Every structure is written in structure tokens, then in C-alpha cells.
Amino acid sequence: MDFAYDARTEELRGALLAFMDEHVYPAEATAREQRAAQADPWVPPPVVAELQREARERGLWNLFLPGTEHGAGLTNAQYAPLAEITGRSPQLAPTALNCAAPDTGNMELLAEFGSPEQRERWLRPLLAGEIRSAFAMTEPDVASSDATNIETRIERDGDAYVITGRKWYISGALHPDCQVFIVMGKTDPDGTDPRRQQSMVLVPRDTPGVEIRRAMRVYGYADHYHGGHAEVVFDRVRVPADHLIGEEGGGFAIAQARLGPGRIHHCMRLIGMAERAIELMCRRALSRTAFGKPLAAQGQVQAWIADARVSVEQLRLLVLKTAWLMDTVGNRGAHTEIQAIKIATPRTVADIIDQAVQLHGGGGVGQDFPLAELWAAARTLRLADGPDEVHQRSLARRELKRYAAGD
Template sequence: MDFAHDDTTRQLAERARAFVDEHVVPAEPVLQEQLDATPDQWGFRPIVTELRERARAAGLWNLFLPGEHGAGLTNLQYAPIAEITGWSPRLAPVAFNCAAPDTGNMEVLHDFGTPAQQERWLEPLLDARIRSAFCMTEPDVASSDATNIGTRIRRDGDSYVVSGRKWWSTGAMNPDAAIFIVMGKTDPDAERHRQQSMILVPRDAPGVRVERALTVFGYDDRDHGGHAEVVFDGVRVPAENLLAGEGDGFAIAQARLGPGRIHHCMRALGMGERALALMTDRANERVAFGRTLGE
């Protein structure tokens, strides 16, 4: 496989880099001011909306999504862009509408959604009018092995009824997260990887309760909608909210999390590069005992 960047990637990466340097990095202190001024809010601050408008106008939008709905890039072409957005991880991915968990959720809707599901949920996500959450992990079971998921999705006439408790649902504290993709079991007696299904649960469906926010190493990530514990208490949704078929949930999870992990890794590389760049600058500027630290 040839890993060299092609012309499309090179040109796009140059534009993304220029945008991050010119618009995103200078916006970091603005974001901090806005966060300090609104400590109780979950979700995007005005600077994010401003950056999104600029990025969209510059053609830096939905770059993660292959196919006609997105920018048409492959993951290999998108990877270096994700790396560049890692230089400012709180702002650059959202500025480009390329932030988790919406990216993975849009991929699920793009790859497995019906035309009606795409019109209802994918279009507003691509347009950044709503946000979303992905509810797989559960407090009661080891969720790194997603075959353990215990939430039940029971068929009842023209509906499914969803019952279970999730946590680490990123973004769910944000009231703009209008749609939750929920993984649960439709048939606990089926073959191990065919017990699970995925279903679309609107946030405002009766029985959905966003209970509390979790923290990671002391951070609540409130500017990105946090990470929530969510209860689904006999939530009834129309049968057409199922994604693909009964038993397809595990395969959908694999398809969703694969590209998502590449995106996360590439952004982590970008963060590391920025840290190294800051350290190098410091070593060249800081003078001790008559010499720069670098010397």
C-alpha cells in the first residue's frame, strides 16, 4: 500500500493547516473566556459557531465522511487532516464538523440508515443543526467486550421498547444532542455476535433520562457536551427506527468504531506534535546561566 499523500490530500492539508494557524489557535483564549463566563452550560460556545461558519465557507467541512454526503475522502486521505485538527483538539475538529461522536454517528447513518432515517437525522448532523450521542457502554457489564451489552430492545407490535442504563455517552449532556444511537439486545439467545441491534432513540422520547455527567481525570469536557450516564426506562420508538436489521448491531459497532479510532489516533499525534513544538520554542527562548535551555 502506498501511504504517500496524493495531491488532493496535500492541498487540503495545506488549507487545513493554514485555517488552524490563522483562525483556530487564536480562538483558544476566546473559548476559555467564554467557558469561564458560562460555567454551567453544556455544549458549544459562540466561538465554535463562528469558526464553523468560516470553515464551512472555506470548504473545510465534513471531511471525515467518504461518499457523496461528505467530502468524498478515503480514511487514508482524511488521516493527515485529523492529525492537523489535533493541534487544537477542543476547537479544530468541531470547526470542521469532524468531531466525535457525531462523526461516527453520521457514518452509521450514512452506511446503514434508510433514506428516511438519513433525511431525518443525517442531514441535520451534516448541516451541524443538531448533535448526537452513541450509547453502547454500560456500567453493569465490561463493555470493551460489547457482546456483554445488557440493554434490551424488545419488539412490541409496530414499536421497539428500549430498557437499560448506559454511561460514557459522550455529548449527551448537551441539550442539542437530539438523537441517541443505542445498542442493545434484540435476541439474547442468538449466536454471540448476532444478539445485538442498534436503534435510533430521540432524546425527547418519554423514558429517556440523562442522569449525570462523568469526569475523566477531573475534566468534564462540558464544551463538548460531557460524558453522561443515561437511563432508557421502557422507551418506545417506532420499529422503523432500527438501524439495518435485528442482529446487525455488533457489526455496525465494529464498522463505526474502526474509523473513529483512526481519527482519535491521528488527532493524538497532532497533540503530541504541538506539545513538542511548544517545548522546542521554549527551549530556544528560555535563557538560564547565559544560554538558552536548548543550548
């Protein structure tokens, strides 16, 4: 079994590591200062555009899309170690490479299911980084862990669809360059198949009836870099019928196709977040003394560091196996592994970051280190794209089915 990265991956890893050292890490403090000086917190700091220009020049752009028509032509297995590197600076690096959620998932969705006209109007400028987008699925009034609960209505009215509903935690909606929502709702709420009731439509942000009601905070953070997480109301919003993505009743299947790659992308970046936390933990342990000896000499601290390294190596292998399976047998064939990494990675990485916070004392919960914000992001990912318990339930059922069938 060969664990080595291929030549193309190594080439890009080298270029990306240099880009991170030379541009991204130094830009972290600059971005904070620039944002603090701006009147509008949702406008990206100027340094973000500088990073994007540099990334383009270095060929580090749209790495997440596997097809050569729109992306860099990388497989999931090739992209995984690159996404891990960007996870070390999750606020800046993915955006710099045009590889940030929710745009990545929306671009994948449009590339696979969008009509030629939809791809020209929305996918092309998204790939160019000229606009941003949002994905409107989660709702406050129902348990959105079960997508069949969605209550937003998408009703056909002549040559148009009319959308009525309320969504929240809609990532990217507050970004000033957000130009379009992909909205999931029910076109056939009384249909016999609960997984054929939903559809998806494209809603331009400036359509009458679209109201960005408020920004939702995540553990106190606004997440300005990704365009925030908004509560959005659609009040009889009317769009042309050709804004339907795919076919009526296809929304649930499209959502599952979109969320599969999104889940592994999150897990890839989470490993990078864990590596950043381990690095900070080690540097802190070597630089601080307590009770007469360096923290690095304390048995408890050594156990934290050792366990963190073991956990990260385990997670990386599982994520790489999942990426390989997605490339070789498809997302459906990798379903068990996708769920496994979605359960294990956010939970484990949040624990590693929490130990790094503990080691930093008061500094760990403040703004002088990235740990508190990293922890908030990791903890949130135990809910995003399906909570742990939903994936555990589905994975367990699949496992039990093998034995119930006499295997």
C-alpha cells in the first residue's frame, strides 16, 4: 500500500506551503487590523483581494473541483492534503484560493446539475471569484437534521415559481458580493415519497421579497470572512421557472450530492486546524514554566501532545481512505466512510483544540491566539451538514443490516 502523494500533489503542496508562509500567515494580523478599521464589518479586508491575486498567479485557484472544465482537475485524494494545509488558517486561506464554503458546494452543484444558462450566469462568475453565493436549506421552525421536514414552499405559478419561507444560519448571505441563493423548499408537500417533495431554485439576492433579517452568531463569532450566517425571509419571492435546478422533486437528491463532498472538505480542513493547534501547544509548552519546570516537562501536557498526534494521524488516514473511495467507487460507495469521518473528525479536533486552549490559559480564550475561533468552528461542524447523531444512526443501521441479512 503506497501512502506517498503523487508528483502533482507534491508540486501543489510545495507551492501552497510557500504561499501560506510568505503571504497567508503574515496577513492574519493585517486582516484583523483592516477589518477593525472598516465601517462595514462585512466588507472583506483589502488584504483578501491581494491574497487572491497572488494565489491566481501561483496557480492555486479552484483546486476543489475535480473536472478540468471548471477546476484544477484534481481528484479528492489529491485535493485532501491541500485542503488540510488551508485549514491551518481557515478564515483566510480557503477564500484566498476560491475554495471556501458555501461557494465550493454551490459551484459543484451548478457544475453537475445546472443548465447551460445557469452555469453561464452564476457558475462562471463564481469560478472567477467575481461574486459569492449562499445555500438556503436550514430552517428555525423545524428539525433540519431531517431535510424532509423543510417547510419553505416553492409553488409553480404560470411561468414562475413563488418562494415563501424562513431560513437561518445561511452562510455567505451577508457578504456584499453575495449575488444568488440556492434555496431548497417543497414543491410537492403532499407527495407520497417524502424524498421527492423538495426542489431547489436559484434566487438572485436583489429579488423583491428577499429580506436579510439578521446576522446569526456562532459561539459569539460573526464569521465575517465567510459572509456571516444570516436569518433570511422569503416573502412570496417570484423567480422565472427556468431558475429551477434540475427537475421538480429532485432537491433532496441534489442536496445529498452536494453535501457529500462538502463533508469531506470540512474534515480535510479540520485536520489542518488540529495541526495548527498542536504546533501552538508545543511552542507554548516549551516557552512557559510552571511549578519550577517547563510545561513541556509536565506529564499531563506530554500526554495531551502525544494523544493529539496519534489522533490526527488516525483521522488523516481515514480521510484519505474516504477520498480514495470517492474517487474510485463514487460518493455512494464511500457513504459509510463519509459518515465515519463526519462523526470522528469534528469531535476529535474540537477536543485537541480545547486542550491547546487549556495549555494557553487565559490567552487561549482571547483574541491574541486563533484557538478560541478555531474551537468554535470545529464545534459547529458537529452540527453543520448533519449532526453527529444523524450520521451515527444511519451508519449503525447500515452496519446492523449486514448481520440482519445473515452476512
